[in-house]
Amino acid sequence: MLFTSIDFLFFFAALLALLAIVRNSRARFWIVLAASYLFYAAWDWRLLSLLVACSLWNWALGLVIEDAPTQSRRKAAMIIAVALNLLALGFFKYADFFVSSFETLFNIQSTGALGIILPLGISFFTFQGISYVVDIYRGTKKATRDLVIFLFFKAFFPQLIAGPIVRAPEFMPQLARPFRMNRPMMLLGAQYFLVGAVSKLVLADNLAYAADWIFADPAKYDTATLWLGLLSYTGQIYCDFFGYSMMAIGLARIMGYRLPINFRMPYVSLDIQEFWRRWHITLSNWLRDYLYIALGGNRKGAVRTYANLGMTMLIGGLWHGASWSFVLWGGLHGGALIVNRLWSRHVPREKRMPPPLAWAVTFLFVTLVWVPFRAPQWETTTTYFRGLAGLGDGTASWPYVPAIIVIAIIAGWHIGYRLAPRWRRSLAGFRHPGRFWQMGALLAAVLSIILFTPLSGTGPFIYFQF
Structure with missing residues (x-):
């Protein structure tokens, strides 16, 4: 859904109406998280699993980095987390590009594109994941143990598709307080x-x-x-x-x-x-x-x-x-x-x-x-x-x-x-x-x-x- 489409305006109006009815802060987090997944799935529901998987491995490896007993294990977990994000980005966004460039460089008859669908927002949510695990490794951010809050951070639909690239230290503290909306x-x-x-x-x-x-x-x-x-x-x-x-x-x-x-x-x-x-x-x-x-x-x-x-x-x-x-x-x-x-x-x-x-x-x-x-x-x-x-x-x-x-x-x-x-x-x-x-x-x-x-x-x- 485009922000400028009628479909989105109805979607957002329905979300606001639901948030006005439901007053419990935790329930509101669940509602916005579900709405964010619905927003992403409206483009291609098959790739929603990639967003969820990316969220889960960054959350889990963030905990591993923070709880690791030695510096070497912290570094190993950070490298694995960064590599997984880059692997997802590289496969979905650059596989066709590298194949075609290799064929051109060595004058190989084209075998055709791999036909990989580029997931919307993958450049943004993978970079967001990298910054999260690196911040934990550097000690500038504590790992988030609440899975729902982390999923909310990764999937929050206003910034999900095309940024801004939101980092945990500037957004996570806002999620620590109760979900609230006010007129101003x-x-x-x-x-x-x-x-x-x-x-x-x-x-x-x-x-x-x-x-x-x-x-x-x-x-x-x-x-x-x-x-x-x-x-x-x-x-x-x-x-x-x-x-x-x-x-x-x-x-x-x-x-x-x-x-x-x-x-x-x-x-x-x-x-x-x-x-x-x-x-x-x-x-x-x-x-x-x-x-x-x-x-x-x-x-x-x-x-x-x-x-x-x-x-x-x-x-x-x-x-x-x-x-x-x-x-x-x-x-x-x-x-x-x-x-x-x-x-x-x-x-x-x-x-x-x-x-x-x-x-x-x-x-x-x-x-x-x-x-x-x-x-x-x-x-x-x-x-x-x-x-x-x-x-x-x-x-x-x-x-x-x-x-x-x-x-x-x-x-x-x-x-x-x-x-x-x-x-x-x-x-x-x-x-x-x-x-x-x-x-x-x-x-x-x-x-x-x-x-x-x-x-x-x-x-x-x-x-x-x-």
């Missing part, structure tokens, strides 16, 4: 949900129409249209990701829980490091804490630090999808982070680029590397870059007005955030339930969804493919 949290959650819905339905889906058409056949379009397509995708992917995250945060808040903010105006960044502090924040933090630091971080000299940065971003790129295009995207960002680190270490602050130029360079880089991320094939990537540089043969022009308007809205949104500090809280997300002007803004949001959602209907969230 529900109002604020509803506002967050509406903000996310507008971002997805009004902004992202209108931009998707232009991006999909232009990326489908870039060879036929002129340079201006190709830049419109690229800017459309640049806006679409942000508004889609931001929209899902805000809707997930809103749904959780309605039920009394706080999920971490996942996007914080990334296109205002003045360098690539700042971009990754603002873009998919929970993934960036996960890669830093459980991959970059595990590889050695910056503790083993400059060369090793740069190698660790590059490796982290290559793996982060592959995490997004089973394609060499994603690896290239991650590698380009890794290279940019290395250059940024060298620049900040060796160029005096007074000699660095002025903020407007730093922003322009950062935004141009981020925008251009969305091309291999979005393009379906290598040929499309090279054709698109040639066209952007004015070297293509396409002549068709398509000044798609809705995309231009939405791009202008997103640009104004980011400029306002950067230049008007007093507005930042409101521009980043509504903070004060019940204020008159804010109620008017939310009414306008509902009307914009009704009036400006594309007639072709809403598409799935982009992160579902990851």
Whole structure:
């Protein structure tokens, strides 16, 4: 079920009604857990067993790690738990990719794909499991002995399919208290949900129409249209990701829980490091804490630090999808982070680029590397870059007005955030339930969804493919 579908609205309304009737806190945990499993099974009930199995082995091995009498046994249990998570992720997400890459490398006649179904959210709930067992091994988190609470943590449906990647130390303490819902949290959650819905339905889906058409056949379009397509995708992917995250945060808040903010105006960044502090924040933090630091971080000299940065971003790129295009995207960002680190270490602050130029360079880089991320094939990537540089043969022009308007809205949104500090809280997300002007803004949001959602209907969230 999509958060933007009528089916989901009925599902969530029925859940809230049931929670209002049942007052016992423990029973409410069971109800939300059952609803979360129903939510996941609505996509493909056969793969619900994978989610349950992943939850059970992480819970059990977490207890083994904590109770192990020796350090060697603790480490062995942690390695087994991490390996099981990676094995599940590798089999379901990358088996077809590795088989086809092996056949291409050795010029073997293709035997066809294995036909493995990619479970929704597997990239998120396996990473969540890894962070849980590693935190226990490091001693930063106690193992949870209540199985129901742990199953709730793993399956909580707002964040199950596409994040944010919720870690035990920030979410488990909320589960230690009785399940409670209150009016201010529900109002604020509803506002967050509406903000996310507008971002997805009004902004992202209108931009998707232009991006999909232009990326489908870039060879036929002129340079201006190709830049419109690229800017459309640049806006679409942000508004889609931001929209899902805000809707997930809103749904959780309605039920009394706080999920971490996942996007914080990334296109205002003045360098690539700042971009990754603002873009998919929970993934960036996960890669830093459980991959970059595990590889050695910056503790083993400059060369090793740069190698660790590059490796982290290559793996982060592959995490997004089973394609060499994603690896290239991650590698380009890794290279940019290395250059940024060298620049900040060796160029005096007074000699660095002025903020407007730093922003322009950062935004141009981020925008251009969305091309291999979005393009379906290598040929499309090279054709698109040639066209952007004015070297293509396409002549068709398509000044798609809705995309231009939405791009202008997103640009104004980011400029306002950067230049008007007093507005930042409101521009980043509504903070004060019940204020008159804010109620008017939310009414306008509902009307914009009704009036400006594309007639072709809403598409799935982009992160579902990851």
